[in-house]
Amino acid sequence: MTVPFDQVVTRHGATVLRVCRAVLGPDHAEDAWSETFLAALRAYPDLPAGANVEAWLVTIAHRKAIDHLRHVNRQAQPVAVVPERPSSRYAPGGWERDLWELLGELPDRQRHAVVYHHIAGLPHADVAAIIGSTPAAVRRASADGIARLRHLYTQETP
């Protein structure tokens, strides 16, 4: 049976948004989400039957996030005063905000391993295929990332 693409969006939309937020932060997450699903829509008729749709989407989201980061880095201009960014979504000092910020402090490898394994729920083997690594290395990076998060979290929580 052919699954209408809209069902792919409703089934996996929230996971992909979480992944985009975790990798890019809330400001660029929605653009990356839209770019991910547009690219997926374009390629969808050629997706083999029985493919792991979630791993496929996270792979696309990963590439889009990397493109986005490259683009942002190219665009970055030094500014005299860093504008204070309002915290609209999170209570100031709330633990969710802390955790998001701490995630941003992890090295790329660890952050990707934590996000794709713990947030997208993909097995280490799938994560390894996405980021070009081995399952064992991903398992280690994920464990190191969690340990680092725990360490940072307990340091920052009074």
Place this chain on the structure above:
Amino acid sequence: MTPKNVGDLLADDVEPHDVQRLRTALAGTARAEGLLDVGYCTMPSPIGDLLVATTPAGIIRVAFAAEDFDAVLADLAAKVSPRVLYAPAQLDPVAKQVEEYFTGRRRHFEVTVDLSLIGGFRREVLDELQTVPFGAQVTYTELATRSGRAKAVRAAASACAQNPVPVVVPCHRVVRSDGSLGGYRGGLPAKETLLALEAGRGA
């Protein structure tokens, strides 16, 4: 904090309405990129919820709730294209006309119809059926004759039964020679409601 609940902590942050907003916006971007092969919306009506679907060629499907919308969308994905998206904003002009029809403010649909789901003589029957005006009725026999094959009454009836675009392509205006209603995909009460509406007896 254990490894298990990192995902849970971050997961709490995604609100269903965020995804819903992005899902709706995706249809607009997809259309601009020429990737909206099938767009659909659902709407309430006096004969129950309706699903309306369009392709770039026109309105391809109107479905009744009893048909199971998930099955209807899966069928469109298989027969037309899997690029099926929820597209309420893109469907709005069509949905508005359907709503005007049910509230008695519209007697004629100004939409192009995409009959690619049906072929051969049955398609010719549905083409002919579109010339039967609001408030009028024809019999299956008359419809077969007008379509050019007077003896193909059964084929004419089967075209009506399989009409992919009911309400807009008015198969409800086709009745039996003995005056009884015949059949209707949306159920006979729906057919009665439509005929009463067109006779000015209210919906």
